[in-house]
Every structure is written in C-alpha cells, then in structure tokens.
Amino acid sequence: MTSLIKQALVLTGMGVLSLAAAAFPIKPVSIVVPYAPGGSTDVIARVLAENMARDLGQSVVVENVGGAGGTIGTAKVARSPNDGHTVLFHNMGIAIAPSLYNKLTFDVSKDLEPIALAGDVPMILVRNSKFAPATVGELIKHMKAKPGDVKFAHAGVGATSYLCAVLFNQATGTTTTMVPYRGTGPALMDVLAGNVDMICDQPVSTSAYLQAGTLKPYAVATQDRLPTLPNVPTFAEAGMPGFQLAVWHGFYAPKGTPQPVIERLNKAIRAALASPAVVKRLSDLGVVLPQGDRLKPEALRDHTAAELKAWPPVLAAAGASID
Numbered sequence: 001m002t003s004l005i006k007q008a009l010v011l012t013g014m015g016v017l018s019l020a021a022a023a024f025p026i027k028p029v030s031i032v033v034p035y036a037p038g039g040s041t042d043v044i045a046r047v048l049a050e051n052m053a054r055d056l057g058q059s060v061v062v063e064n065v066g067g068a069g070g071t072i073g074t075a076k077v078a079r080s081p082n083d084g085h086t087v088l089f090h091n092m093g094i095a096i097a098p099s100l101y102n103k104l105t106f107d108v109s110k111d112l113e114p115i116a117l118a119g120d121v122p123m124i125l126v127r128n129s130k131f132a133p134a135t136v137g138e139l140i141k142h143m144k145a146k147p148g149d150v151k152f153a154h155a156g157v158g159a160t161s162y163l164c165a166v167l168f169n170q171a172t173g174t175t176t177t178m179v180p181y182r183g184t185g186p187a188l189m190d191v192l193a194g195n196v197d198m199i200c201d202q203p204v205s206t207s208a209y210l211q212a213g214t215l216k217p218y219a220v221a222t223q224d225r226l227p228t229l230p231n232v233p234t235f236a237e238a239g240m241p242g243f244q245l246a247v248w249h250g251f252y253a254p255k256g257t258p259q260p261v262i263e264r265l266n267k268a269i270r271a272a273l274a275s276p277a278v279v280k281r282l283s284d285l286g287v288v289l290p291q292g293d294r295l296k297p298e299a300l301r302d303h304t305a306a307e308l309k310a311w312p313p314v315l316a317a318a319g320a321s322i323d
C-alpha cells in the first residue's frame with residue numbers, strides 16, 4: 001500500500017469521525033441508570049439530563065434498568081450500539097461488581113468507555129424516626145447486645161448502600177440482618193414505614209425526609225459536617241474516627257464509541273455542571289462537583305481503574321460474592 005493511499009485512508013477516517021461528531025446526536029439520548037427510580041443516582045441523573053438536553057439540542061431521557069446491584073443496566077449499555085445515543089450513569093458500584101459477581105456478562109475496562117465524572121456524594125446513616133437508639137454510640141451498644149437484631153436495608157448486594165453497611169459492620173465489629181431491595185427508593189420507603197430500621201444512603205435521596213423529621217440521622221461519612229446538614233455530626237464526632245465514604249458518579253458509553261462523540265457528550269456534561277441552577281440544586285443535595293482536569297474522560301478512566309483495585313480485599317473480608 002503506497003503512502004499516498006494510506007494518507008487518503010487516514011483522511012477518510014478522520015472525515016467520517018468528524019461527520020459523526022457534527023451529526024451527533026441525531027435522535028434522543030438515553031441515560032441508563034442501573035437502579036430503581038427515586039434513588040440518589042437516579043435523582044442526579046435527572047437533574048443533569050434536563051440541562052444536557054439544552055446543550056445537545058435533543059431530548060435526553062433517563063431509563064431505569066435496575067436489578068442485580070446495577071449489573072443488569074450496565075450490561076444493557078455494554079451491548080448497546082456505540083453511537084453515543086445510549087450511555088450509562090453509574091456510581092462506584094461499577095468498580096465493585098467485578099470482585100463481587102462471579103459471572104458477569106461485561107468487562108468494565110474492555111466494554112465501556114469513560115465520558116466524565118459527575119460528582120461525589122457522601123454517605124449518611126439514617127434511621128426510622130421510631131427506632132430507639134438515637135446516637136451512633138447507642139446503636140453500636142444495641143447491635144453488640146443483640147447481634148443480628150437490627151435490620152439494615154440496602155439497595156442490593158454491591159450497591160453503595162450495601163457497601164456502606166458492610167464497612168460499618170466491619171468497623172464496629174457488629175452484625176446486622178441485611179435486607180436487600182431492588183433499589184434505594186423501595187428501601188427508603190420501608191425504612192420510613194418502620195419495616196426495617198436503618199439505611200446508609202446519600203443526602204440526595206434522604207434530605208427531604210430528614211427535614212420533615214420522618215427520618216432521623218446518625219452521622220455523615222465526611223471529614224467535616226455538611227453545610228446542608230449542619231446539625232448532623234460526622235462519624236468521627238460520633239466516636240468512629242476514620243470512617244469516611246463518598247460515592248462517586250460517572251458517565252460511560254459502549255466501547256468503540258467515536259472519540260468525537262465522547263468529547264461532545266463530555267461537553268454537554270460540562271455545560272450542565274456549569275449551570276448555576278444545577279450547581280445550586282446538586283450542592284443543596286450534598287453533591288461535590290468535579291472541577292478542572294477531573295472533568296476529563298481520562299480522569300474517570302484512571303479513577304475507575306484505581307477503584308477496581310481497591311475493593312476486592314474489602315469484599316473478600318466480608319465474604320461477599322454472588323454466582
């Protein structure tokens with residue numbers, strides 16, 4: 001093959017990619033949230049979707065595909081056409097699944113293309129308002145006196161609420177009855193109803209109930225108190241120094257999505273995250289927004305890779321695995 005022909009092919013390829021970027025999107029973009037409606041990841045996705053639509057000039061719809069700790073929705077996106085019209089909005093659970101599930105139909109590193117980080121959200125431990133132990137200290141004392149008595153709700157094995165519960169039990173040397181649900185929304189409803197005692201979740205989905213008094217807080221898993229919840233102590237203040245956990249969120253596309261399309265989606269996400277209305281809405285919900293280089297696709301790639309290495313020992317210690 002002559003150098004002239006090679007050059008022509010390269011230019012042709014560049015032209016195709018440029019056309020793909022220029023034309024994208026040609027139809028509505030679907031954001032797959034791999035959890036049930038009403039949970040924290042779902043709430044953040046919907047806030048961003050509305051503003052992304054303005055930048056993209058097309059409708060952006062959120063599609064909830066819950067189940068199996070977020071793996072069903074993730075697998076759906078991994079199998080979707082790599083044209084940018086179907087993307088995944090996931091949280092740190094995407095980095096936990098490979099060390100938790102023995103049989104996955106996707107490979108996070110090989111089947112998905114990072115687009116952008118979209119925010120970190122601290123975890124908060126909350127209880128039904130009628131559940132007796134009122135402080136973290138009282139809770140731990142109760143759990144040690146009655147192993148397994150406390151019902152700890154979570155959104156499925158591998159979900160962030162499950163991981164927080166595992167870390168809490170490991171840190172306190174206690175055991176609880178873990179009660180799984182198909183998403184955070186249904187889990188929260190049962191905590192509110194008093195069918196289960198507590199859940200470790202994000203302020204995004206719990207703030208309204210905390211303000212109404214129908215949920216009561218124990219502590220936030222942050223170094224400092226949250227400006228939006230100034231009366232809620234940190235776990236360190238509650239007697240558990242070092243217990244910190246923030247849930248990161250990010251957008252992914254099917255592997256092979258053209259780079260110009262990835263960049264176009266990244267631009268729309270950046271535009272949404274720069275919107276004063278979005279900044280206020282998400283900040284009010286306790287979301288810490290990424291800045292500068294953390295908004296680049298490679299930042300999410302590096303972060304995902306690091307998290308994939310960090311979680312296996314935690315889950316191995318908990319004896320957590322799913323066939």
